[in-house]
Amino acid sequence: MVEKNIDLSGKVALVTGGSRGLGKDIALAIAEKGAKVAICGRKKENLDQAVEEFHKRGLNLMAECANIGKSGQVKALLQAVDEQFGRLDILINNVGMNILTPSLVETDEGLWDKILETNLKGPFLVSSYAAKLMKKAGGGKIVNISSIAARKASRGMGIYCVAKAGVEMLTRVLAVELAPEHINVNAVAPGMVRTRFSQPLWSDEGLLKEILRTIPMGRIAETGDVVGAVLFLASGLSDFITGEVITVDGGSMA
DSSP, rough: OOOOOOOOOOOOEETTTTTTTTHHHHHHHHHHHEEEEEEEEEEEHHHHHHHHHHHHOOOOOOOEOTTTTHHHHHHHHHHHHHHHHHOOOEEEEEOOOOOOOOOOOOOOOOOHHHHHHIIIHHHEEEEEEEHHHHHHTTTTEEEEOOOOOGOOOOOOOHHHHHHHHHHHHHHHHHHHHHHHTTTEEEEEEEOSSSSEEEEHHHHHSHHHHHHTTTTTTTBBBBBHHHHHHHHHHSSSSGGGOOOEEEETTTTTTO
C-alpha cells in the first residue's frame, strides 16, 4: 500500500545550518511531522533563538555549535546526537555560504578554500559520520541542499557553482555506495529562495526584475516551496528513489 501521508514519528533528524532561514524551516517541518530534531550552527545566539521558537510551538530541539568543515567538530556533533537519541534516521545537509567574486580565476585561494570547505567538504564529512549511525539504525535518508548553480554558471558565484556541482556528484556517489545499507541519498536544487542568504540579490529591485524574467512562474521561491521537496525525500514516500536531484526553480532550468 502506498503511504499517502508523511509521518516521521519515531525518527531522528539532523539539520545542519538549522538555526535560521531555510534550514530552520526544514527543521520545523520535520519536527511537526513527529521526528526528534537536532540542528547545528556556528553561532550560539542563533541556536538559542531557534530553540526558543521551537519551544513556543511546543516542539523540542537539540542545538549544537559546530563548524561542519572541521572533522573533529563533526565527530563531536554526531556523538552528541547519538548520546541524546541513540540513533539517526535523517540528515539534511543544508549549510551553505557564498561570497560574491568578480572572477573565478582571480579569486583568492583562501576564499576558494573557505567556500569549498563549507559547501562541499562539510556535507562529505557529516554524511560520512552520519552514515555510520544510520547503518546501526538499519537505514536512513540523506538529503543534500544543492542549487541550480550546480548546472548553471552565474557571474560572481563561480566558486559556489563549482561547490554545488560537487554536491550533486557527491549525492550520486553516496547513493550508489550506501544503497546496500538501505540509505537513500538525494538532493534538492532550488533556484533563488527568499532568505537572508540571498537578500543582496532579491532586495535589489533592478536585479530582481532581471531574475524574474528567467523564471516562467514569475516569482522567486519561498522556503515552503523547498521544504515540501525535502520532506518527500526524507519520508517513506521516496523509499525507492536514490541518487536523484529535485529541481525547485519555478521552471527556470526548463
